[in-house]
Amino acid sequence: TRTPPEEAPEQIENPSFILATTTSTQDSGLLDDLLPVFTEDTGIEAKVVAVGTGKALQMGVDGEADVLLVHAKAAEEAFVANGDGLKRFDVMYNDFVVIGPKSDPAGVSEKAPNNVIDAFTAIRETQTAFVSRGDDSGTHKKELSIWDSIGTIPSGDWYVSAGKGMGDVIQMANEMLGYTLTDRATYLSMAQGIEIIPLVEGDERLFNQYGVIAVNPEKNEMINAEGAQAFIDWILSEKAQELIGEYGISEYGEPLFVPNAK
Amino acid sequence: MGEIILGIEEAFLLLISFNKEIYGIILLSLYVSLASTFFSTIIAVPIGTALGMRNFKGKGILIRLIYTFMSLPPVIAGLFVFLVIMRKGPLGHLRLSFTPTAMILAQICIVVPIIVGLTYNGVKEKGNTIRDLGKTLGANNRQTLFLLIYEMRIIILAAVIAGFGRAVSEVGAVMIVGGNIKGHTRVMTTYIAMLQNMGDYSKAIAVGIVLLALSFLINGILFNLQQR
Amino acid sequence: MGEIILGIEEAFLLLISFNKEIYGIILLSLYVSLASTFFSTIIAVPIGTALGMRNFKGKGILIRLIYTFMSLPPVIAGLFVFLVIMRKGPLGHLRLSFTPTAMILAQICIVVPIIVGLTYNGVKEKGNTIRDLGKTLGANNRQTLFLLIYEMRIIILAAVIAGFGRAVSEVGAVMIVGGNIKGHTRVMTTYIAMLQNMGDYSKAIAVGIVLLALSFLINGILFNLQQR
Amino acid sequence: MNIYLENVIKEYEGKRIVHIDELHIKNGALYGFVGPNGAGKSTLIKMIAGLEPLNSGNIYYGHKPKSNPPFEIMTLVFQKPYLLRTTVEKNILYPLRLRGWTEKAMEERVTELLKDMGLSEFRNQKSWKLSGGETQKVALARAMSFRPKLLLLDEPTANIDPSTIAIIEKMLRKANQEEKTTVIIITHNLQQAKRLCSDLVFMHRGNAVEHGDVEKVLNHPTHSLTQRFIEGELIVD
């Protein structure tokens, strides 16, 4: 089927595309900061749908989104390898931190302030509450890979598999006085109302890379490939990278993301 | 608990801020839930009325099914509508995904069974009496239907109020088909869910209070109609 | 659309798998929604009945408020209960957060207004007639209340069905106060929401179908009571 | 309006409630239907009004047989009258509005009926606040408002006081004589039947046991059941 001709002018008049992303980029406020500038620069409107990583990728597979901004590198590469996406670009990174109660019952800040493997081992040994995303998200995948590297499939009452978004999980850990693994951006944006604090950080295994991928335009004729490409070009541009690097400094005293487009 | 007090304060601040974004969200919420309630009413009241008065084979099962669909989880309704209107879905060419229209469609799926079920239940008791009266006084079919709706207004409006309550408060369906896109498909409930997820409890409660206040207004209007 | 067919298939597979986890989720769903509907009924039916028969100053406003709380967004109800039972909250010492009990409490907040509103609405029309009849035949207050409930069973059960429908299908409140903890507070709706968010549409639909099937069973039982 | 009933049978739960072989309601007559409780009078009159389906048989209205009751020119007052949840006036106006009367004609007719029935002070009263007899009077006024050609009345004066009964009977007689309205009235009051009716149908257990001229049936009943009923004995066999 052909696109009906009368829709074509409308398309140009108000061009927009769907950006599927994870809740961390939306909830941290980064996209609210960036997108108005993007629209101003290009005249294109980005419609952000913030969902779980799994769903974001699924939306790409289905051709329901035009471009993805997610953080699950292995899954992203598989996505491109399957022909669902065109090409993956690094955009920015931040890092994961292990947060937990000030009292630190597992003693991780003593034993392993910058070694996540030792920290997880201590948590497992002491059977202190650990709240997991449990939702197959990028963060969850990262967490599982750490458990895997210490040869554990975590289970038991202390291991709380929540199946919820990052914000909710941080609140649950706060309420249960437990530990969790979170991306720094989400933690910082919520740090005000909670009592749990970063205990483990700076381990290179906690690196959290975000990537951008245009969905394969051959999926269906409704995909706005031009919009997607314009967004990718823009977010990898120097200007956007600079904005990313500055975002959060005024509010949190440090940037939430570190731009690293090549 | 401090968040609740703060929330009440913030609700006032939100309203008097005349912030364009927040008013946009409120208006879209109203538009979506009123539209879905309106269309659901138009669809459901005649069906519920007819069910209340006609007898046919399999009616018992049908009623039970309708009652069952009162339990339709909004997420499932949303997912269903999403699969139908998605780009590669059967109605993909209409380009409805992530639009207010899609949100209205999904809510209609949720609200119709509620209004049908409650209308049916009210009508079955005295619907036949009223229909017979209408006939004997010379009303044609259309006039009899209006007479029925007029006489059953207390029950029908309660059904509509219950349906509106469901529409305006649900988040699962509109989140999926609307996507909570800022400035485009963000409504009060999706905003609340997002704020809640961000840990901004007091603002979430503030928006919740605004939602309840609006609902109070709308229900006041419906209630006045009912008491006539 | 293929997901829907797949979902139906998967629903069967889920049920015949006798997977302990899935049956745990189903049982917990039933427990939470039935318990909250049960307690809501006990609270709401007498209130709705009394409201339907007594007149007092400010009643109009009260009714409107009750109707308004039919629109209480589940997320707000959940948040409210969470703030009360959280560690720092007034009932923090009871350690209710992320327990099925908390989920029941939050659902009661949502379901009570629905049952009160619909019961009130039904009772106001012939409640007084029935109360007067009970009195004249020698029933004491308790017996008169039972008589009222018996005679109003059609309306009350429809209200209960609507309330149960809301309880079993809502996700916002149980998600917040329960936390969707695997093996502990995960119920069908939170599981559906999670699966949906993970992009596993067909499994989400499968669980949704199981939920509807259970609801069909429960409604069948209530419906039979009503038809007596 | 002439009405013919032919082999009319009505059953509930396998029980025969009405069974009329043949009955001819003559145009312009004033019929009384009498008989014990549960004889099937209300069921029969509802069937004549087309509100109860027949199990078998036929009912014809007017000269040309047709089987849809013409409610433009006929109506029925139920044994338990149902008033619309609005004022007395609006109840009486309803059938006139349906027939597109002018405001002026409606106003005149309502005023006249309310006055005749002694209901003037209740014109704007809500219908659910009326007494039993007032309710019945409003239902009757509403039915007579549009001057129907066929009036089916199910115990219309059961709750009405004797003085008002006299007025209502006068109104019915007038409608019958001046407007040639055919009237069927169900009544338990044999005196009323005698005063009012030209013809009488005596029903018993679903059958029209006896029918004919009112004087003849009341004074010289041919059937022993009729006779016993008239003598006021119990009919429980």
Added chain:
Amino acid sequence: MNIYLENVIKEYEGKRIVHIDELHIKNGALYGFVGPNGAGKSTLIKMIAGLEPLNSGNIYYGHKPKSNPPFEIMTLVFQKPYLLRTTVEKNILYPLRLRGWTEKAMEERVTELLKDMGLSEFRNQKSWKLSGGETQKVALARAMSFRPKLLLLDEPTANIDPSTIAIIEKMLRKANQEEKTTVIIITHNLQQAKRLCSDLVFMHRGNAVEHGDVEKVLNHPTHSLTQRFIEGELIVD
């Protein structure tokens, strides 16, 4: 049971509906309340039953003045009887169950009442499937089932056929004589009042215009309103 009414006033929307200076219902008597539609008869009887609040005044029951109507030993049949949504039998049993009768006693009583009223075949019929007169009979049977000492009846035979009326009157008379049941019956049927009652109260526009021995009131009314009512004239002033 003796009942005293003292300065009883009832108003609706500022309109005085009932106004009784003094009225004494004598224990063991059989009262007829008559009067035109809207006179306030139903309102008065409901006030006597304590179901309508008074605007002012007092009602006393029995020897010692107390103001709560003793429903263990009295009851009221409404003008529009309401039957419970269940079978005829269960309707009649309900007041007996409340009073803790034995199964055997209940069984006997129900059978007797159903037989007396010619309702035996309807024992297991659902109440909403009854005819108008059958409904009224069940309501009456239910009220009489527990042999109350005071029976308030609001037009209980309005829809009942003459033969059954005779039986019901006999039952009422029997209850009155053998069980000393005080009866108040509202009726529009002056013949019935004459046959049945010992005392008559004539109501008009809320007032008990005349009361006394039934023969006296009917044959020698002292008030012109009563006289006109008895003569069957219209009372619209």
